[in-house]
Amino acid sequence: MKIISELAKASTKHRENSLAIRASILVAVIMMGTLLFIYSELELSEWKYHQELFGDYHAQLYGIFESEYMQLQENDAIKTLELSKEIRLEDLPFQRAGIDIYFQSPTLLNTSFFTEARSLEGQLPKQPTEILVSEPFILENPEYSLGSAIRLGSKDYTICGVYKEHLYSFQKNYQFFGQLSFDHSADLFADGGHVDATIWFQNERDTYRLMRQILADLGRGGEEELLKTGGLHYNTRYLEGKLIFQSGLVPSRDFLERWSFRVGLLACMAPLFIIMIYNAFSVWSSQDLRQIGLLKSSGMTPKQVRRLITEKALRLSLRPILLGLILAYGCTNLLFYLMWLNERASGFVYSSTGRRLTLVTPNPLVFIILFLLAVLCVLVAALKPARRSGKLSIIDAMKGSQPRGTKLRLRLTxxxxxxxxxxxxxxxxxxxxxxxxxxxxxxxxxxxxxxxxxxxxxxxxxxxxxxxSSPYNLTSTFFTMQRVPRDLLDELKTIPDITSSHVFTSYDFKYLPGENQGFISKELQDSLQETKQAYYPGVTIYGLEDSDFNALLLQNGFDPANHEGLLLLNQTAQNPRKAYAHRSYIPLSQEAATTLVVQDGKDNTRYHLPIAGRINAFPYDLYPLWPDQIALFTSMSELEEFRLQNDKVDEYHSITYSIKVATDLEVLPTVTEAVLDTIHAYIPKSDTFTRNQLxxxxxxxxxxxxxxxxxxxxxxxxxxxxxxxxxxxxxxxxxxxxxxxxxxxxxxxxxxxxxxxxxxxxxxxxxxxxxxxxxxxxxxxxxxxxxxxxxxxxxxxxxxxxxxxxxxxxxxxxxxxxxxxxxxxxxxxxxxxxxxxxxxx
Amino acid sequence: MTILKTLNLSKVYPGTEPVVAVDKVNLMLEKGEHIAIVGNSGSGKSTLLHMLGGVDKPTEGQIFIQDVDVTTLNERDMAIFRRRNIGIIYQFFNLIPNLTVEKNILLPLLLDGRKADPSFLQEVVQTLGIENKMNRFPQQLSGGEQQRVAIARSLVTRPAVILADEPTGNLDRKNTEEITSLFRLVNQRFQTTLVLITHDEKVALSCDRILTMVDGSLHERRAS
Structure with missing residues (x-):
């Protein structure tokens, strides 16, 4: 009805009356808009980045056979099926004798994985005769460079690109990438190697259901088992971005955690926005009340009055909402700019994000959502005033008084x-x-x-x-396939300005609750029952420097000469939920327990670890007391011997050594340099990582x-x-x-x-x-x-x-x-x- | 033809001591009648007028306008009935400040989604002498001119009855006389039934019938 629109339009022309309302709406839209743009930038950009880096596939099935490949090809539910194949070549005439080549279809190669994460020089393989090599290969084999010909096995390739990769010195194989090409599936599966399938379904929303069906058809076993063992992989990040979840409608825990805070914050802000606008509308000026009274006495129905109020609210809010959208976008950019400036101010020492300065993505969806959300909030805010005005008595309105029994409380005082x-x-x-x-x-x-x-x-x-707190302000970690040179340990002790330093190694096992009945102390059992917590600790054996371990034995009344077995750290937090400084500790094990049964994750071998003694503090404060860890101690030599003798060292399970150093803060830079120089004299730089307190x-x-x-x-x-x-x-x-x-x-x-x-x-x-x-x-x-x-x-x-x-x-x-x-x-x-x-x- | 009739109309305001504002009023108006209701402040005349206009609900009794019992209508139906059959004029604040004179006049029709009869509209505004003011806003008119506009609005739907609550209460002597004359003219020309609440004897004497409200009861007084 035109007259109502006209009345609504005319009544919003009074700038003074409506200024405060418009200002409230503007500020609220800026506030919500900034939040939404930040969410969008974090979530969408991350999702897009993930998609660019890894692709938009739905699932990957590893190690397929030719028969499975044929079945997958015939599956109508699959829109696209791309393959990759991994082969290993050995005994090659290069610095490292082995090469793992990943042959991928052009679709799989064509992600920004190499350009973003791994700084590609040159280009990706465009033909089956081109190969992408790693930077360590070029550095270690200087006779090769971009454009060189290279013979790998029985085939010749041209090096079309070089990508950055980190290799430990003891890793035997380089990693190259090539383009997959085959005429018949038989060729693909013929000469050994490991073929993986990357799947896009016709309807991505059915990914999980269809994949389960495929696994059943292939007789591959349970989905969960395959996911655990690495036989199956879903592009979860991509799928969750489209609200496709493994459990159907129920989002994953990660998703919920990521969004609960964001949605919660937005859910708090929307009512605030609504209340603000409601406040502005609800206290009606006396002129507006009389106007409503006059209109009603002229025959305006309650519904028409409600429409008038609602239309007035929308007219008032349109311009501030539109302006607010733009200002919110500007505000978000300003915020990110300030954070980028802050990052730059950190200087050379450490940059947590490495963020480039770019404009925030002007996501059209955010603009639309924000606009609709703002309009919805305005409508909700106007609801009560509109309804109240509709019910307003003409007499009260003509007198300019607020509706009876609503706003005014009359008391005798x-x-x-x-x-x-x-x-x-x-x-x-x-x-x-x-x-x-x-x-x-x-x-x-x-x-x-x-x-x-x-x-x-x-x-x-x-x-x-x-x-x-830790007394150490410098930690170095290095990886090796052999025992650490003892000269390295001796030289570390000669570095000046070091208050104390310790070198140790460690190895992890799996705790077997069923085979350790009678191990956990009664106090710990009671505590677990009280706090209703499950107990799945990890077991770690620490190999301390021999001299350190001997000193530890002597400290605790043991004879180093006659000692056999491991020392158990027999303390655990009674209530791990308490702050660390406020925790009280109880015995971890029963006094009578003399062995701990564990399993090695590498080869599933079970061990009965002999407990020769108990200590009550983590030696030399190397680590805090973690509630989910059972720590045992022995000498470095013993642990090295155990691992080397039992074949527990290979390029994927190297020996990890940690060096902890305590020194004064003023000399920390020079001490750090000295420690690194000492380590690098024995251990390649590629195998070392160091961080200090600065x-x-x-x-x-x-x-x-x-x-x-x-x-x-x-x-x-x-x-x-x-x-x-x-x-x-x-x-x-x-x-x-x-x-x-x-x-x-x-x-x-x-x-x-x-x-x-x-x-x-x-x-x-x-x-x-x-x-x-x-x-x-x-x-x-x-x-x-x-x-x-x-x-x-x-x-x-x-x-x-x-x-x-x-x-x-x-x-x-x-x-x-x-x-x-x-x-x-x-x-x-x-x-x-x-x-x-x-x-x- | 009886255009308006009330049967034992009463309005009682509850409280520690209930206030009887209107007490069993029986009123009958014929088409074209021009009546005044006079009385002291607090006698209940405005309350009676509000009930007649459907703006207030009686505690007891019935009101028939053109044989429709308006006391049985819900708020929506009453609003629609009012815009089509009743015109109301107040002492002040009769016009919507943001609308032109023309739109103020046509307001009931616009709310009803109807178009005005151009010839009738022309006749009304000419009779009231405001044909040159149609594109002005209320703030640009004098008090008397505003009341003329209010009268025009009350006429535009050819209502069964026009109710005016102290229409000249806010006007000077000259304007009062003019408005009073206009009411007479409107009554004669358009045969509109008019009920005026007033405490001005001169205004009351310009009407065909004078009723006196005393403590909620209505009494007849013949105009001399």
Missing amino acids: SYGKNITRSLGKDNYLSYKRTFRGMAIAMALAGMVFSTVLIIQSQRGLETLYDTP GDLASQEEQYRNELLLTISVQILFVIIGLSNAYNSVHLNLKARTRDFALLQSAGMTENQLKKMLGYETFFLIRQVVGYYVLMLALGVWALSAKKHYMFSPWQLALNLNFPLLIFFFAISIVGIWAAMESGRRKVLSQSIIATLQQNY
């Missing part, structure tokens, strides 16, 4: 000496419901901001109390600055939201009471008294806001504490909040409310008493 305080309290109580929406909106805004602070508080406490500190600092930046940005946004809401609510409320103030003045109230009265109203209002906020804060603190199984009590979390920021937020909000009251007061009192009382238009 006694007045004390301070008349302005009494009147202020009366007004506050009468109009409490009017301000309730504003108070809730401000408290919610504060709450969303505080969520960041609460999480930071938890993190801060975890850093202080749940991060085990790098960790720089990374933490960068993270801290990012968080601070984010917190302050969020704080600014929410302060604006809260204040715009306050301004709007307060102004509209005061405007609706213009006549009341004129009457008070005509009865003899001075301007100063009026000011004081409003001051008291402001005070009670602020008290209401603070009350709501404290309640929400308490709930938020309790919720996080409960989520973390009370690692820290709610009280501890609360005390560790960033109070300066919180107080600053409050101060700004309080000043804002006061300023809104002040400006509102000045506005309503600018008109003369007579003009106000006689006011028509």
Whole structure:
């Protein structure tokens, strides 16, 4: 009906009345839009990146036979079937005698895997006679280069490209890539090698169901078993991006964890947005009420009134929403730019993200979703005012009074000496419901901001109390196929400025609960029952330097000369959910237990490990006490001997050595250099990894600055939201009471008294806001504490909040409310008493 | 022809001491009648008018307008009935400030989705002397002109009855006389039944019948 649209359009032309509403909508759209763009950038870009890197296939089946290949080819549900084949060539005349060649179809080769992750020089193989080689090959075999011819087995190739790859010195094989080409399937499966199938289904939504059917048809066994053993792989990241889950409609745990926080945050913001807009609409000016009364008395039905209000809301919101979309996009770019600047400020030491500065993806879907979400929020916010206006009594409306029994609470109160305080309290109580929406909106805004602070508080406490301290500030790890040269260990001890250093190795086993009845101590059993936790620890044997192990034995009253067996670290946390610093410890094993039955994951051999003694602390504080680990100790020589004698060392299961060094922070760079020089004299650089405390500190600092930046940005946004809401609510409320103030003045109230009265109203209002906020804060603190199984009590979390920021937020909000009251007061009192009382238009 | 009839119409406001605003009023109006209802402040005349216009619901009794019992209509049906059969004029704030004079006049028709009869519209605005003001906004009119527009709006649907609550209460003497004359003219020319609430004797005397409201009861007084 045109007249309703015209009425709606005409009533939004009054800029002053609608300014606060538009501002609220604009700020809210910027807030939600920024969040959505960040989600989109993180999620979609990551998904697209994954897709570019790995492709958009649905599943991969490894090690297929020719018969299986034929069956797959005939399967109509499969849209595309691509193959790859891996062959191993040995005894070749290169620095490393072996080469693993991965032949892939052009589709599989054509991902950005080589360009993004592995810096490709040259090009991917475009023909079956071209081959892509690794950088170590070129470096170690300088007679070859890009464009060279190379004979591999019985075939000749041309090197078309070189890609970056990391190889340990002891790895026997290079890794090359070529293009798969075959005339008949028999050729493909003929000369050995391992053929894998990459599958695209006609209907990707049926991926999991169809794959299970295929496995059943091929007689391949259970899906879960194959996934565990590596015989089957789903492109989970790609599929989840399209909301296709292995369990059907139920998302995976990873997906839920990734999205629960994001959706939760958005779900908190949407109601905030709705409340803000609702506040703006609900306090109707007296003129608007009378207009509705007049329209109803002229014959406007309640439905037409509701339509009018809703259309007015939509008209008011359209421009701010559109502007908000653009500003939200700009805001997101600004945020990422600031984070990029922060990263650059970290300097050479450590860069956690290596992010390039690019514009945030202007995802059209985000614009559409944000627009629709904003419109939906506006509609929901306008729902109650529209319904209320529809039900409005004509008489009340013509008098300009709010509907009976909704906004105004009438109470009998006694007045004390301070008349302005009494009147202020009366007004506050009468109009409490009017301000309730504003108070809730401000408290919610504060709450969303505080969520960041609460999480930071938890993190801060975890850093202080749940991060085990280590006396070492330099850790080096290297991999080798032989015993570590003892000269290396001796030379390490000669490096100056080192307070202490230790070298050790380790090997892991699997714990077998069924074969270790009577091993776990009673205290641990009781604790597991109480905390209702399952117990699946890993078993690690640590091989300490011989001298260190001997010293350990002597320390604990054992005779090194007569010692046989392993030392068991016989301590475990009674409640691992407690912060590390607050944990108490109980015995891990029963005193009577003399062996521990374990299984080697490499060859599934079972061992009965003899326990010769028990210790109560991790030797030399090399590691903290992990609750899910059973640690045993022996000498380095013993462990090396065990592994070498029992064939437990190969290029895929090398011996890992760790060096832990403690030194002063000032000399850490020089000590780091000295340690590396010493190691590299014996161990190739490719086999060594080192990190020191300085790098960790720089990374933490960068993270801290990012968080601070984010917190302050969020704080600014929410302060604006809260204040715009306050301004709007307060102004509209005061405007609706213009006549009341004129009457008070005509009865003899001075301007100063009026000011004081409003001051008291402001005070009670602020008290209401603070009350709501404290309640929400308490709930938020309790919720996080409960989520973390009370690692820290709610009280501890609360005390560790960033109070300066919180107080600053409050101060700004309080000043804002006061300023809104002040400006509102000045506005309503600018008109003369007579003009106000006689006011028509 | 009886255009409006009430049967034992009453309005009682509940409370610690119930207030009887209208007490068993029986009123009958013929088509084309021009009546005034006078009474002191608080006598219940505005309440009676609001009930007649369907703006307020009676506690007891019935109201028939063109043989339709309007007390049985729900809010939506009452709104539709009102826009087609009843015109209401108030003391002030009669016009929508954002609409032109023309649209203010046509408001009931526009809400009904109907088009105006151009010749009838022309006749109405000419009778009321506002044909040159059609594209103006209410703020650009004087008080008297605004009331003329309100009268025009109340006429445009050819209603069964026009109810006016203190229509001259906000006007000066000159405008009061003009508006009073216009009411007479409208009544004669369009044969519209008019009910005026007023406390102005002169305005009351311009009507065919004067009814007096005393403590919620309606009494007849002949105009001299």
